[in-house]
Amino acid sequence: MTVQGNEPAQTGVDSVTRAEQTPHVKLPYAELGMNDEEFARVHHILGRRPTSAELAIYSVMWSEHCSYKSSRVHLKKFAEKAPRSEALLVGMGENAGVVDIGNGWAVTFKIESHNHPSYVEPYQGAATGVGGIVRDILSMGARPVAVMDSLRFGSPDAPDTRRVLDGVVRGVGGYGNCLGLPNIGGEVVFDPCYGANPLVNALCVGVLKPQDIKRAIAPGPGNKVILFGAGTGPDGIGGASVLASATFDEASHQKRPSVQVGDPFMEKLLTECCMEIFAEDLVVGIQDLGAAGVSCATTELAAAGTGGMDVDLDLVPLRDPTLRTEEILMSESQERMMAVVEPAKAARFLDLCRRWDVPATVIGEVTGTGRLRMTWRGETIVDIPPGTAADEGPVYERPYERPADLDRLQADSPDRLPRPSTPDDLRNTVMWLAGSPNLADKSFVTSQYDKYVQGNTVLAMPDDAGVIRIGDGPQGIALATDGNGRYARLDPYAGAQLALSEAYRNVAATGARPLAVTNCLNFGSPEDPGVMWQFAQAVEGLADACQALGVPVTGGNVSFYNQTGEVPINPTPVIGVLGVHDDVTRRVSMSFNVEGMGLLLLGETRPEFGGSEWANVVFRHLGGLPPRPDLAAEAALASVLVAAAREGLLDAAHDLSDGGLSQALLESCLRGGLGCAVSLPGDPFVELFSESVARAVVAVHPEYEARVAALCEAAGVPVRRLGTVGGDAFTVEGQFTIPLAELREVHQGALPALFG
């Protein structure tokens, strides 16, 4: 090969010295997703052209994924409107938020997306989605104790859905099961809008003592920087190969897999190794390696610490010795962590890594220079102020505009749809909904996940929320995730509030006091003003609702560019709510277990069918307005559910949401194997299928009904007696009776018939 023009020599290193000497070399910043202005800014920061390694760092750190450059101006609202919370120990901006749950325990939790990789390679995409969020929790100093997964797929009868669902579910299970983390809940939703853009949102929760919280900081010049875990390989390198091949590389080096490959066994070793390292207090700072790999870990640790760090990239253990510096810096190889360790503790740190067969290498040290410097083959290839890459990326105020079709969509009310009115029609509708993919039993999916491991799972899918015992008890936590893209499509402000409301209600239905929020905001392209409007509305709605309900957002993740061609997915904010059980033995399940219990309906039912499952299943209709959020009513309902659970008044409680009362009752019947008989004085169609918010059905011993009614009255929650638990059929008096066996067949048979 010959050296052409001003380009660096094939065999040479693009060092800082060379960059100074060859100011006019063309770098492929556009291919790395950087625009002219951003590149000029790098030039201005450095006072010279960046080296190719520096360009690699800036391009990934300033990417949408790492810098939140389009969402940041909106996300500020979560902080501005944050409710006062004494429980919040670590808020947004860290790897994950931490909340104090009392009795000397803290909990850290977060949800994150891995959408695009899960379409390209469903198994590995989903698996590494779980792996990534688990390392976020680990890096807070916590022991991970459970995972959840919120999944959205295309139409169940689309041929590609089976490929994606099968791989994603195997991936979530394969990784989480092998890691020994119980999967305690989540969602499985189908909608044609997710056909070529499935959503895979994974949540992890960890437990720690408040005094043991770890931070992603690199303080103290002289402290050692240790890279530990898996070797660095060519996986997950998207842009880096563009960079490498465009300037320095031969053709054989161009094709790199851009989806990461997971090794849950290594992550299990890493977890146990970290637990022992934390127990001996051996680190002053720690960061997991996720998106942007070494680039992200070094710049963020250095920027949040004393400010300087020297790294010898030659020391990074490689799985592929032909990797270029840019690829090492951008590799997203999984199961890696970076720790900052005092010199006196480094030997013990390395001993513990050896005990767990976890490779660990000192690759650098903290300095007081204020510069992140990296060397390669003896030459300096990176010399930057780390904060400029980690914290001072571009911030955009993208234009936004209400989508032009929204008025038409909202005007297309479901009121025009013919409603079932005869007993037979109502019965058929109950059956039809019970067997529809979104409302059908999800055991086909959840039975592929281990929910028992660690021995602390008190409730799991299909209960309203996952409940985990903390320590030896009696305290525990409850977690639920919810989202509804159809609601959010019709009104993103309300849609985000409805997602929060449902998760909040689900947590309260188990008897837990809702405490804090995490969110995963899945949207189309931020460059589309309509999508940006949806995003701004959803953030505003969520921030307002969190304020009203007194639950702060502790962290989360934004996923943009979820679209196929020009068509974005329905905006899909997925909200996770964490609640606390002071005594987990008082938890309430959704299962009807005891004959003769009285059934009470809490909350008010209005004729609300916009975006409902009824309109979706029966007519494929999406139009009108979603149910009206009522946050004051949600808070009142939750207070009743929590108080009643604490007093031991409830035999069962189930929130009403998708599919309405009909669906809630039949789920509770099938779970416990007992039927129920109810009488509905109003319009039976509205009573059975409306999706009005702030409602729950509870099963109560007849002796306690008056006490529950009194709690409702005190809180201003409407309450009405529906009927009783018992028998082996679901009966609406004067309308229909459906044997449970018949319901079970359609409810449990649907997903196996589609995907089994």
Next chain:
Amino acid sequence: MTARVGVITFPGSLDDRDAARAVLLAGAEPVPLWHASTDLGEVDAVVLPGGFSYGDYLRAGAIARFAPLMERLADAARGGLPVLGICNGFQVLCESHLLPGALTRNASLHFVCRAQRLRIENSGTEWTRAYEQGQEIVVPIKNIDGRYLADQKTLDELESEGRVVARYVDVNPNGSLNDIAGICNEAGNVVGLMPHPEHAVEALTGPSSEGLGFFTSVLTRMVGA
């Protein structure tokens, strides 16, 4: 004196802490054992817990059988030490030839996790004597390589010698031959079980607390001895 029951941790073991909790709830002292050690220490019985030792990357249990501690354990087991292998532990015992047969990929090809009904077919082993012969219990099962296979001669021997310790009832979750959920060696001191009794020791967290009997069984002889 409290009985001491060792629980081996291999790299990738997952249910070691759960097994230790079950031992404690049964009234014994759990003793953590490390795979790389060559010393079993003073233990009265040993549990090989569930999990994915070495990621199960080659074949479930195939690498763990070569752990230094497994050589010691094999000698002790042949000498009569009570050993219970649960799930991955069962796989390790088969790979170690302490038990016959093999555990292969589930017939459904899916990981399966469910509350499973079992029938105790042999209540005479070191690990099942707290149960009645024929007693039915519900404990979790969770595996992807849980399908028990053996040649006909081995199956005939297991059946005729009463060495099928537990059998699946209602549903065979993985396609195991003869609905076999667990077996024992000729002496009855080594038991392998695919389901997880250690996850059914408290009503709060398990589908029942009927799994505790496995852990109390092994204590009865020790206390009586």
